[in-house]
Amino acid sequence: MDHPENNAVDGELTDRSFADAEARSARLEEELRTDPTAHRMLTGDRPTGPLHLGHYFGTLRNRVRLQDLGVQMFVLVADYQTITDRDSPRSLPEDVDALLADYLSVGIDPEHTTIFAHSQISGLNQLFLPFLSMVSVAELNRNPTVKDETAAAGQAAMSGLMFTYPVHQAADILFCKGTVVPVGKDQLPHLEVARVIARRFNRRYSPKRRYFPEPAALLSEAPVLLGTDGQKMSKSRNNAIALSATADETARLLSRAKTDAERHITYDPVSRPDVSNLVLLAALCLERQPEAVAEEVGAGGAAALKRLVTEAVNERFRDIRKQRAELINDRAQLRRILAAGNERAAEIADATLADVKRLMHTDYGS
Known part of the structure; x- marks a missing residue:
């Protein structure tokens, strides 16, 4: 052989x-x-x-x-x-x-x-x-x-x-x-x-x-996607938003996500990875281009961006979370x-x- x-x-x-x-x-x-x-x-x-x-x-x-x-x-x-x-x-x-x-x-x-x-x-x-x-x-x-x-x-x-x-x-x-x-x-x-x-x-x-x-x-x-701490989203790092997270949990997690000191929101993954990660997450949920999402938020700053991302995530996963809650109980x-x-x-x-x-x-x- x-x-x-x-x-x-x-x-x-x-x-x-x-x-x-x-x-x-x-x-x-x-x-x-x-x-x-x-x-x-x-x-x-x-x-x-x-x-x-x-x-x-x-x-x-x-x-x-x-x-x-x-x-x-x-x-x-x-x-x-x-x-x-x-x-x-x-x-x-x-x-x-x-x-x-x-x-x-x-x-x-x-x-x-x-x-x-x-x-x-x-x-x-x-x-x-x-x-x-x-x-x-x-x-x-x-x-x-x-x-x-x-x-x-x-x-x-x-x-x-x-x-x-x-x-x-x-x-x-x-x-x-x-x-x-x-x-x-x-x-x-x-x-x-x-x-x-x-x-x-x-x-x-x-x-x-x-x-x-x-x-x-x-x-x-x-x-x-990066986690809320700016590192790659991972189960082991406790920086992830689970599919099973509630709307309130999602809002709390995203409220402490890293951003930067610049107020005007742009999509620049190289120079502004944390802000761009939030823009990308919103864009994925809304099925839009991240540049368009960044332009919409513009001078609204990190607070407006986080509100938009939170609403987009909760809306995108609303039905999935409802279905999952029913499944886990059976x-x-x-x-x-x-x-x-x-x-x-x-x-x-x-x-x-x-x-x-x-x-x-x-x-x-x-």
Whole structure:
């Protein structure tokens, strides 16, 4: 058997040129518009806290767009990934329910999208073992994203699960033969692991007929929203406005958002990032250009800008919040939806695992 350590192949575990990734993503976006049902998309979130406005404008609304186009969608509740850098909390069942309520309230439809939990799909997790044999320790050690995530989590030492996280992510993507993964530039090294694993598996075990597709990145053009403290909006930084926030909570959070000393409001993300972030948030909610929003506020200053943003956010998310409040109060329904998604994902994972066993000559059934 060939060993990856001794047999470098096209596409080493390094971040490919961003220009190549952008070109591939552009072609993929066109394919999704013209033949959406030909693709399967895998995406998801860790249930580590409430989703917020950054998630909505960054990923959630795009998931709904692609779902409505007809792309085959798989949305992962990545509960196993919570233990890459923390203990599994007692609140995890409630956190999973909250994540499901967020998904459903923004328009993710379980009739058209498979929503499933990592820990419940044994066939998916079994793929992790053969996939580990496709990569070397040296290759995984070169992944810059894992190192960055470990540092950001404040860990003194990297766990084995964090170290092999890109391989687990490859199993997430390939169990359903995913072809599309929406990511940012910083996640390209992770996706390259999945592409290399697919390529090596095919060459080693299915050389005549490609079994796994090589998934492609759909690079996000979504704006990055800053939190109320001027840093990137994040659950862990406590600077985010949750989808579940009430109108009063939203007003309170935005009232203390950072601005600057200049009274006249302009949209200048480079020179005035804090003010421009508020302008952008209002523009996204109002579906207007940020320059037009800034011009409207003009000499009104930060107080007028914050009033406009607060009204825009509360109006934009009024129906979503109402729907979410109803959903979170019907936890039995949330669990039924997740159970149905788990069942469908398990069927697909079991079929994939059976094929993998056959191709690897580890099928010892009668």
